[in-house]
Amino acid sequence: MTYSYYPGCTLRTKAKKLDTYARRSAEALGINLEEIEQWQCCGGVYPSVSDEIATRLSSVRTLAQAKKAGNELLTVCSACHNVLKRTNADIISDADFNFRANNYLELDERYNGETKVVHYIEMLRDAVGFDELKKKVVNPFKGKKIAAYYGCLLLRPGNVMQFDDPENPSIMEDLIRALGGEPVIYPFRNECCGGYITLEDKSLAQKRSNKVLASAQEKGADMVITACPLCMYNLVKNGTEHDLPVYYFTELLADALGVKQEGEGQDNE
């Protein structure tokens, strides 16, 4: 199976491990990732209001490129996934946005939402299958209590993202089970870490991140996994009251599949 792959700005820089282990694990699973040529930043955050047109154009361009390649569009970063998937839904449901975006972009062919946007974890579930994945695990996380941190962007709004039940998700727990670990269910797994507010009000980001980590710790977690570089930053740098290790889910995946090289450190070290 071949996907058009959209890494996004942060996976090329501060979250290289999220990207490297995603690529390496895909290769081990027989999934071919073709990086979109000259992709542009998604904007980092979905513009919630309906009259913002320009801020969604780069996403439409990316979606149109995947359509041209005839592939589904694969994302790893939660924020990219949220922006791209919601912009795609807007192109389908909002005729005014569709009209303006297409007029502005002047693509070879009008883009009408043909591309399917797939998150890496959805690909693991639907294209590989968690049962098949389990068979390929060589280093299971036996006895490890792992807390999945969904955050906001993979899940909400549920009617558009359709990633999982937005209030009681289970897909990341299923992934943890496939990797041989024991998932930890905790109340703050889908509550906000503070996001970009760390630049505006650091104490608010610290408060939020500490709440998430305290919640995971209280339920006995040995570690937390995330798909989002900004959640990673907040939990590690602003979660000042706790020292629970935080890993990208791709790092655990690569480790379990035996494609993480000996001595390779963690992002939060």
Added chain:
Amino acid sequence: MNNEQLRDEIIRISGTNPSKCMKCGKCSGTCPAYEEMEYHPHQFVSMVQKGDIEPLLESKSIFKCLTCFACVERCPRSVEPGKLVEAVRLMLIRQKGANHFDAEDLPCLVDDDLPQQAVVSAFRKYSK
């Protein structure tokens, strides 16, 4: 603009309808920035409805929203108050010279681990 025009403009920008609100308070109950806000999400809804936009434009509350979409997801009437907070913020920062965040502010806020995603998002939220 008078209050009525301000209200209509916020409704136009946001694309949402505050008059559908049934005042259940779920938005404020679930808001992770509730304590930091002078005006809470449910108050944004009723104040926009009344055209009482000026105090919102002057309040720091519009910069406290985390865009976590909790109020958007959990609103039983699809009013989605986060969109109103966003619309008021945009009404302010779309004015000339009203950027809340400048590139010059950045160097002292950035550390070695801060992801680009945070910088891009902050510029999207606080500047035009």
